[in-house]
């Protein structure tokens with residue numbers, strides 16, 4: 001069990017730059033990762049970054065075989081990634097709807113790189129490197145942004161495409177201009 005909670009937009013720790021992890025395979029790191037996965041899965045999320053639970057370290061967890069929040073999304077392997085970095089590959093940007101456990105009930109249309117190569121370390125310090133696209137690429141970009149104090153509305157280019165998911169479901173926005 002955990003007594004940490006997910007911080008919501010407005011909490012100052014969500015705006016901080018997190019510090020790189022320097023020690024791997026330690027009991028505190030492994031238990032933090034377990035806790036993050038548990039919190040993410042309990043909340044029905046597909047990603048969580050350490051600062052969202054008030055820990056200023058460059059750690060993200062993501063992935064889901066299937067998600068209630070994103071039922072049409074392809075499965076992403078459940079992954080803990082430490083000190084993540086990515087570079088865009090060809091394919092440009094594309095806009096897609098995102099939510100965030102720190103902005104409960106809200107969704108926004110956010111431009112992201114369509115294809116990326118990402119790299120980071122697993123809990124034991126071993127390199128993980130993948131080339132991904134679409135939703136998987138989007139999730140990694142979203143979570144990595146949290147480590148630099150960036151929340152998805154800061155990436156949006158049109159705040160008209162931002163709102164409560166219940167309202168958006170009733171009145172789907174016209175996104176033809178994307």
Ligand code: NI
Pocket residue numbers: 099100101102142143146
């Ligand atoms: Ni988020």
